[in-house]
Amino acid sequence: MKPWVFYGLSNRLTERFRKKDDKIKGLSPAFRNSLHIFPIDVGNDNGLNFEMEALQSSQYNIHRFGIFFTDSPRHADILLILGRCTEKMVSPLKETINQLPSPYGIVVVEGGQPFGIKPKELALSNVLAYYERHLSADEVLSVLLNIMEVK
Amino acid sequence: MRLLGVFEENEREFFLLQDEDRFFKSDNQSYKDEFFNYNLIKNRDVLIGSEPVEGEGVFNFRYGPVTAGVKEAGVFNIYTYGERILSVNIDPSYKKRDIERLMIKKSIDEGLKFAEFVCGNFAVSHALAFCRALEGCAKVDLPENVIRLRVVALELERLYNHVDVFLKLARGASQNVLTSHLSFIFEELLRINIDFGSNRFLKGVVVPDGVQVNKSANFEDLSKRLKILRDKFEELYEHALKSYNFIDRIHNTALLSKEFALEIGVTGPTLRACGVDEDLRVKEKGYERLSVALEEDGDSLARMEVRAKEFLNSLDVIVDNLNKVKSLDKLKGVDLKDLNGEGIGYNESPSGLLVYYVRLNSGILENVYISTPSVFGFKAFSEAFKGFIFTDFSFAFDSFGIHFADCAR
Numbered sequence: 373m374k375p376w377v378f379y380g381l382s383n384r385l386t387e388r389f390r391k392k393d394d395k396i397k398g399l400s401p402a403f404r405n406s407l408h409i410f411p412i413d414v415g416n417d418n419g420l421n422f423e424m425e426a427l428q429s430s431q432y433n434i435h436r437f438g439i440f441f442t443d444s445p446r447h448a449d450i451l452l453i454l455g456r457c458t459e460k461m462v463s464p465l466k467e468t469i470n471q472l473p474s475p476y477g478i479v480v481v482e483g484g485q486p487f488g489i490k491p492k493e494l495a496l497s498n499v500l501a502y503y504e505r506h507l508s509a510d511e512v513l514s515v516l517l518n519i520m521e522v523k
Numbered sequence: 524m525r526l527l528g529v530f531e532e533n534e535r536e537f538f539l540l541q542d543e544d545r546f547f548k549s550d551n552q553s554y555k556d557e558f559f560n561y562n563l564i565k566n567r568d569v570l571i572g573s574e575p576v577e578g579e580g581v582f583n584f585r586y587g588p589v590t591a592g593v594k595e596a597g598v599f600n601i602y603t604y605g606e607r608i609l610s611v612n613i614d615p616s617y618k619k620r621d622i623e624r625l626m627i628k629k630s631i632d633e634g635l636k637f638a639e640f641v642c643g644n645f646a647v648s649h650a651l652a653f654c655r656a657l658e659g660c661a662k663v664d665l666p667e668n669v670i671r672l673r674v675v676a677l678e679l680e681r682l683y684n685h686v687d688v689f690l691k692l693a694r695g696a697s698q699n700v701l702t703s704h705l706s707f708i709f710e711e712l713l714r715i716n717i718d719f720g721s722n723r724f725l726k727g728v729v730v731p732d733g734v735q736v737n738k739s740a741n742f743e744d745l746s747k748r749l750k751i752l753r754d755k756f757e758e759l760y761e762h763a764l765k766s767y768n769f770i771d772r773i774h775n776t777a778l779l780s781k782e783f784a785l786e787i788g789v790t791g792p793t794l795r796a797c798g799v800d801e802d803l804r805v806k807e808k809g810y811e812r813l814s815v816a817l818e819e820d821g822d823s824l825a826r827m828e829v830r831a832k833e834f835l836n837s838l839d840v841i842v843d844n845l846n847k848v849k850s851l852d853k854l855k856g857v858d859l860k861d862l863n864g865e866g867i868g869y870n871e872s873p874s875g876l877l878v879y880y881v882r883l884n885s886g887i888l889e890n891v892y893i894s895t896p897s898v899f900g901f902k903a904f905s906e907a908f909k910g911f912i913f914t915d916f917s918f919a920f921d922s923f924g925i926h927f928a929d930c931a932r
Binding site for chain 2: 377385412414417420421426428430431432441444445458467468
């Protein structure tokens with residue numbers, strides 16, 4: 373077999389992506405070419421965490437759109453809240469939001485969970501989009517691209 | 524014999540036990556002293572792991588619940604003096620959703636939905652164990668095509684979970700090409716799940732006394748796509764084993780001894796990586812082509828190797844079963860309503876043995892106890908990680924394939 377570098381070059385895995393248009397509040401034109409996101413699990417069933425894993429797969433190749441996952445909320449433009457909150461995660465969630473630099477946006481995906489505190493009840497500010505159902509990786513990517521597009 | 528759970532019923536303490544492929548409950552109080560893992564099971568919602576350590580310069584490095592390293596909400600209390608890890612204990616309460624309590628007084632259909640929401644990536648395993656418990660209570664026999672389709676669903680779940688573990692290890696070691704190609708396989712498997720069961724995590728596929736699959740699914744096409752992924756995975760796996768800067772990171776990392784693994788009740792790939800030949804699937808119908816993957820070393824590399832071999836074996840099992848399913852008629856039997864009594868359901872989930880105990884009265888759930896593999900996996904992790912350094916964290920943690928969602932229910 374070829375060395376890693378050549379193996380990597382010999383296969384094209386990225387797919388063309390057509391986003392679905394959706395009316396979403398924008399953040400700022402400053403984010404047209406680059407968006408850094410930080411996902412936070414507040415008590416989802418791990419399905420949404422796996423979707424985040426899938427979003428980083430080669431098929432989507434999110435870096436070509438300028439979307440990057442950050443390792444800290446202090447470097448993030450968008451906070452992705454995944455799931456409905458457990459009681460103990462309410463204060464870590466609020467603290468994470470405090471750490472976000474301005475301007476920031478929040479996207480909530482509840483994931484269709486039948487239990488837990490709805491993030492809606494926590495009176496969060498700057499919520500750009502709110503989904504009660506589960507979103508798959510391509511739907512999350514559509515949402516992010518729509519946020520970037522707003523003038 | 525293995526202790527899997529401890530629960531209360533009518534103010535008495537009962538024990539959930541396994542003796543090879545026989546599962547039963549007992550109220551014999553002598554089991555309390557007989558099993559080493561009694562305290563672990565009793566405290567599984569509060570703290571899992573080893574005792575805090577004190578000493579010169581030793582401090583508690585609290586990792587979680589919001590970190591980029593571990594995606595889930597959970598806390599690791601790591602006792603260290605700066606380099607070597609002296610002790611670890613894990614607090615799963617941030618993810619605790621109290622699902623067992625929420626399931627009480629619910630109907631069977633609602634109970635199934637809750638079971639699928641315990642851990643999304645083990646949705647088939649949870650739903651299957653729950654349904655088997657109900658079927659055991661109702662004493663129904665399933666037709667062959669239902670059994671085979673359930674095997675396909677369970678093994679499809681195993682495929683993407685095993686790839687995920689391999690993927691996380693590769694990412695931890697900055698093997699970027701390997702990570703990209705494995706992530707390609709991971710996403711393809713989730714797409715195959717949609718074609719087979721109309722859901723990326725196969726939710727809604729296993730139902731009481733039946734199975735629901737996508738009727739328009741072309742099984743030949745699915746088999747072909749899976750075989751392409753098999754070849755790709757095999758090639759990547761062989762290549763990964765030759766990559767020394769990857770293997771050096773996981774070889775001899777987070778060693779778990781066979782004796783300790785058996786003592787705390789670890790099952791699944793973790794136990795098989797310690798050299799114990801135990802897999803309940805062997806005796807089940809639909810697994811004619813299964814060969815059990817074994818390794819001796821008990822380190823992260825062994826666990827990865829077991830998972831990689833299981834990936835290939837499971838794929839063969841799926842293709843074999845897809846060929847043998849002749850028709851998609853009568854996939855749903857009678858509606859299980861007004862059930863009375865109790866039942867125990869189990870299966871071999873991607874990370875080990877998953878057991879449900881349910882008691883019903885007129886079709887309403889009265890008591891539910893879930894024994895999940897991650898509880899024992901977290902204990903194994905905390906023991907195996909002692910003496911290593913923090914840089915080894917992701918190789919140690921990810922190799923066990925354990926999840927807070929599964930542990931904290």
